[in-house]
Amino acid sequence: MDQSPQLMFEKLIFNIGQRFRNPSIAYWLHFLKASEKWTSEELLAYQLKKLQELVGIAYENSAYYKNSFDAAEIKPSDIKSLEDLKKLPIITKNDLLNYNKEIHTNLKYRKNFQANTSGTSGESLKFNREESADSFNRASLFRGYSWYNVYPWELNGYFWGYNFSEKEEIKIRILDSLQNRFRIFNYRKESIDFFAKKLKNAKYLHGYSSMIYETAKIINSQNLEKPANLKMVKGTSEKIFEAYQEEIKKAFGQKMISEYGAAETGIIAFECPKGNMHLNMEGVIVEEIDHEIVVTNLQMHAFPIIRYKLGDYIKLAAKTATCECGMQHFIIEEVTGRIGQTVYGKNNKYPSLYFYYIFKNLALKQSLLLTYQVIQEEKGKLTFLIEQPLDSRQLISLENEIEVYFKNDMEFTIEHSQNLTAQHKKLKSFISNIE
Template identity: 65%
Template structure:
């Protein structure tokens, strides 16, 4: 029944999805040379479409004297685009292509102003097919019963609409974090095949199961975190509660799926869908499939590190993102100097790597030279000293750090932010 419901909904919404999924299951066995040849073919097509149909890119490419693309290296001739340009020139970036079917896509707006754009059915279906290919690595079909964590702030009518959509996708979720809702969700998980959504919410439910010694779901094939960074400190609770580690799906509304973690723990780039560059530790993304709103050399706003090897036991040759380290652009203000918020990533990574101290944290700054560091775990004096010493390595005497431990840092319906500044 649920397979039939899902297929009916899919055929109505994304009629080209099956064709794309079949292609992706073939291309996942390609060599790196074959993948790059496909990328070049799609890049040529994208740039041609953008130049002929997007007023913004027509001006930009003509100004730079870019006539056509001959190699993947030619991509570097095109200037980098930021969220600022996507917002300021939104109308001109859109192409004048006649689309039989398109969707209005929105970014979350958690890192600034929300972006709205049109995405054609073909690109939307390719993106969904890319996700479903990742599911296939875990023997999961999208119509299997699944638990879902996402932000919610629903009116009664929106709740009804959401429940109808969830029915078509054999999906259940929580609408509050009251204990009775949590208990009901955990009960439903007993028959679920996969669990997905905000990583901080998955962690929260895992912790609830463990603390209350509730029956552990035994049929889960995949636990997938997305939209937030998966903290190393989450994995022990998740493994204990679900018998699986939390895997990573990485992407954005404007870029589509960028990478998906394989069963051997590597984040493989969705090379058929995107080209990823690493420039000064920042990710630059080109969406190869979307023509309605071209995304070419887009500065997404994350720090990453690409792996120097494509070797993986899974056999795929798709390039690998070694780590996603955090958001770009958040500035931390000392008494005399400024620092990137990336420093926090390394502070807590070092504690985990060197001292085996895994912490969940949220840092806030309301005044220059002062930081409030909330830590979920209860810390001993030794652990407090380790954290203080690590902070001093990066900020010296330029920062007063107040550490508050045994704190609840989870939010009910929003993305978890590791650093919040009001300055």
């Protein structure tokens, strides 16, 4: 790699920061680079060992898990295989909030971080994550970067949507420059010009997928200079619409890859250069139950997460599925979407997963890739906002698909050629204003 003085300086700054904040990160990165070559049997054996350790620690040191395992008449010694995980009770976000203190173990750590989930809906969750688990999580992220020859200290563009005051903006610019990153603060002309200039030398881009998409559209429509040095464009936190990829490839010369995780679970999966989302099996056990994800984190002991319903619909690939990249880590075929709110018909209720199926069918049958947002203001009525322009034939196809799922129970309107930018917040594919 290029060892220019500037880059060596960035690396030095980065290493000093990591050394103070995350002393065990080098250990974990080394571990994960070795375990990425493990067979699935080796990975499963490691998972069982870590699961047994976790269940023992939770039972001995967390009042919540002691009670809940006792109530289910399970002892740590009952966990003899990974299958036995199913004997343990499921935990929800409400449990994490309501029994927060009791879930925390009484173990003492030299160093703890406080993790926060930004509550886009509902209360935000706070919990302690010990240094080792925090470093494991960062190392998992950096292992994913390594598949694209990206070093975390390299110049990167960061897309994270908040509304900043001028004062905050100055503070953020300073913090960003220490981490060798820059971001777009708004879509005003001078802001975009500044961003495009920085982009020329950037090695990777990451953040909200809708913001990356929005920026790609601006670059394409204004014929701005395309970045030539990008090695990775990574979307997180939001659904990556298939329809995004064309603009993104045009602007950045490659498709957007996906990282999947949450603060309370850590990194769950990371997309490899062959296009498969591999589970981070050294860090999590993932179950799929009625299309829903249930996650056990194998590394966090200060705040154990055992069989947690994260609230996403997913689809796991068959355990026999293989990937050209050679990794044997199991594959998650798709993260279908947030379970979120209920859709109300005139008489019946429906899961918001239906929207996913409607648009997936259009993509499969008609090769029609659409970016959408569905809004419900009252029961029995839906508004479908579509970014792309639709001709009358395409409109009829969409109407037919909607009717397949909602029959006569729903009135709906379709508005196409819409601007779907959620400029400073997460772009949601379903918004309900009922309740």
